Amino acid sequence: xxxxNLSLLFFKNYEEATLSFSEHINxxxxxxxxxxxxxxxxxxxxxxxxxxxxxxxxxxxxxxxDFFMVKGRFDISDDKHTVQVSLxxxxxxxVTHNKAxxxxxxxxxxxxxxxxxxxxxxxxxxxxxxxRRKYFxxxxxxxxxxxxxxxxxxxxxxxxxxxxxxQFAERxxxxxDYLQILNEQLIPLGEELAQTRQRFLxxxxxxxxxxxxxxxxxxxxxxxxxxxxxxxxxxxxKLQQAxxxxxxxxxTTVGPHKDDFVFLMDGNPVKNFGSQGQQKSYVxxxxxxxxxxMDQRQHHKPLLxxxxxxxxLDEKRITKLMQMVAAHTFGQIFLTDTHLERTDxxxxxxxxxxxxxxxxxxxVKVIQ
Numbered sequence: 001x002x003x004x005n006l007s008l009l010f011f012k013n014y015e016e017a018t019l020s021f022s023e024h025i026n027x028x029x030x031x032x033x034x035x036x037x038x039x040x041x042x043x044x045x046x047x048x049x050x051x052x053x054x055x056x057x058x059x060x061x062x063x064x065x066d067f068f069m070v071k072g073r074f075d076i077s078d079d080k081h082t083v084q085v086s087l088x089x090x091x092x093x094x095v096t097h098n099k100a101x102x103x104x105x106x107x108x109x110x111x112x113x114x115x116x117x118x119x120x121x122x123x124x125x126x127x128x129x130x131x132r133r134k135y136f137x138x139x140x141x142x143x144x145x146x147x148x149x150x151x152x153x154x155x156x157x158x159x160x161x162x163x164x165x166x167q168f169a170e171r172x173x174x175x176x177d178y179l180q181i182l183n184e185q186l187i188p189l190g191e192e193l194a195q196t197r198q199r200f201l202x203x204x205x206x207x208x209x210x211x212x213x214x215x216x217x218x219x220x221x222x223x224x225x226x227x228x229x230x231x232x233x234x235x236x237x238k239l240q241q242a243x244x245x246x247x248x249x250x251x252t253t254v255g256p257h258k259d260d261f262v263f264l265m266d267g268n269p270v271k272n273f274g275s276q277g278q279q280k281s282y283v284x285x286x287x288x289x290x291x292x293x294m295d296q297r298q299h300h301k302p303l304l305x306x307x308x309x310x311x312x313l314d315e316k317r318i319t320k321l322m323q324m325v326a327a328h329t330f331g332q333i334f335l336t337d338t339h340l341e342r343t344d345x346x347x348x349x350x351x352x353x354x355x356x357x358x359x360x361x362x363x364v365k366v367i368q
Contacts, residue, residue, distance in 0.1 A: 001112065001300040002075045002332050003043060010065040012038040013362040021332070022355035025325070027343050028336045029367070030359030036336035039359070040116065040305045043334060045085045046072045047114035047303065048138070049095050049105050057087050074112050076300060083112065106152060110142040113302035115291045119312045121283040125271050129260035136261055139290050140200055143297035147196050154189040157182060158252055166250045174247075186255070187235045193256045194230045201226055207292055212285035215320050220266050222282060227260045280313060284321075291330065301331030310337050310346060318346065326350050340367070 008017045013035045028036040041060075044052040051060060061068045067088040074081040087093045095102050102108055124131055141148035161182045168174050205223055212222045229238060238254045239246075245253050263270040263282060270282050294302045310318060324330065326349075337343045340356065347354060356367040 001303070003046070003112075003303060004073045004075055006039070006042060006046075007069075007071040008042055009067075009069040010062040011042055011068045011070055012060055012062060014038065014364075015062065015362065017362075017364050019357065019364060021334075022353045023332060024351045024353035025347060025355070026332070026334045027340075027347070027354065027356045028334070028359050028364075029338070029340045029343060029356060030336075031338060034359045035362050035364075036359050037118075037307055039357075039364070040307055040334055040336060042070045043072070043303060043305060044114055044116060045070045046074075046083045047112045048142075049085055049093070049108055052116050052118070052305075053120075057093055058089060061087065061089065081112070083108075106145075106148055109148055110145060110298070113142050113294045113298055113300075114305060115287055115294065115302050116305040116307065117284060117287045117309060118305075118307040119309075121287065122279050124283055124286070125263055125274070125279050129258070132261040132263075133257070133259065135286075136197065136200070139293070140196070143294060144196070147193070150189050150192055150196075154186065154193060154256070157186045157189065158255070158257060161186060162251045165246055165252070168247060169250050179243075183236070183239050186252075187239070190235045190255045191230060194226075194228045194259065197256070197259070197261075198226050198228070204289060204293060208285055208289040211288040211292070212281060215284050215288070215317055216278065216281040217316070218278075218281075220278070222265050222270075222285075224264065225262045227262050228256065229254050229258055230256065277314065280317065284313075284317065288324075304330045304333045306333065306335035308336055308338075310335075310339075310342055322346060322350060 002023050003021055005018070005020045007019075008014045010016075017039075019039075028039050030036050041051055041053065044050075045060075050057065067086065069084065069086040071082070071084040074083065082096075082098050084096045085093065093105070095105050095108055097108065097111075124135055137151055141151065161179070164175075164179060164182065201224065208224065209222060213219075235255065239252075242252075242254045265274050265278060265282070270279055274282065291302055291304060306321075309321070313321075325333065325347075335343075343356070357364050358367050
């Protein structure tokens with residue numbers, strides 16, 4: 001799969017930009033704050049219909065403008081696909097594929113897979129369970145549309161249940177029958193989500209362990225486990241037991257929306273016992289495993305986005321990644337860096353198809 005070109009209009013710090021890409025390596029070179037990462041984020045929008053970073057879609061509209069548009073053309077086995085994502089202030093986001101508007105934006109997820117490796121990846125280790133759930137939910141949603149639809153439906157019913165619990169408190173009444181109806185809708189979805197996550201790890205963990213040992217050249221044992229509230233008990237029983245607590249707190253306190261993926265090294269939490277280098281190796285191995293799983297399931301390589309890794313990774317880990325680039329493990333790559341000379345030195349001899357772009361304050365031009 002290739003992204004042939006990209007067009008932006010009023011996206012973040014770009015008024016307008018049009019770029020055509022190399023089929024292998026594309027480098028965005030510029031100072032910090034110039035807009036390099038915004039170009040990667042635009043590519044992420046074309047794949048996932050949303051930003052890779054926290055914030056609302058409206059925050060992607062350029063200051064003093066009232067809409068943005070991101071457009072790109074993909075090539076999959078000589079089959080062309082034009083994708084456009086646009087948003088006008090106060091309106092719903094629109095996503096089109098070959099000019100046809102999706103009735104459900106979720107139908108787009110997984111068609112054009114992408115994997116991003118960024119300096120913020122260690123947040124998966126440092127932050128709370130929500131960050132890890134979001135990451136793995138996004139990963140699984142890209143290749144398992146049934147899982148995505150179940151997740152959307154679960155979150156919709158969960159929102160209704162939480163709203164009802166809040167109404168009980170605000171209006172001082174209790175409708176057990178209505179609560180039970182929502183429980184009966186939530187239970188099968190929640191149990192299936194938990195089971196799918198558990199099955200996913202059976203295949204994912206060996207791939208992850210392989211990549212960790214390759215990246216780190218170390219012998220510590222790493223793994224990840226799924227910590228589910230539903231383990232050993234059915235969801236209906238858990239909801240019944242938690243009902244008084246839910247009523248008091250005005251929210252649903254049990255279910256897969258509260259579960260966690262636990263990152264372990266030699267049996268201990270990576271967050272507490274892993275060095276900075278080990279944590280970096282851990283999250284890179286996660287992303288490389290993400291790439292391999294998507295490649296296996298989708299039968300075409302995802303786009304790989306590398307954001308400022310030359311600034312944040314040590315020489316050993318960069319060397320390992322570049323060995324994989326040289327071996328054509330990846331397909332099309334987009335990377336950012338602040339120094340052209342460093343980028344050229346690292347990429348020297350790795351590919352005959354490299355395109356470099358000079359990025360300055362929302363302006364982009366090809367470096368000849």
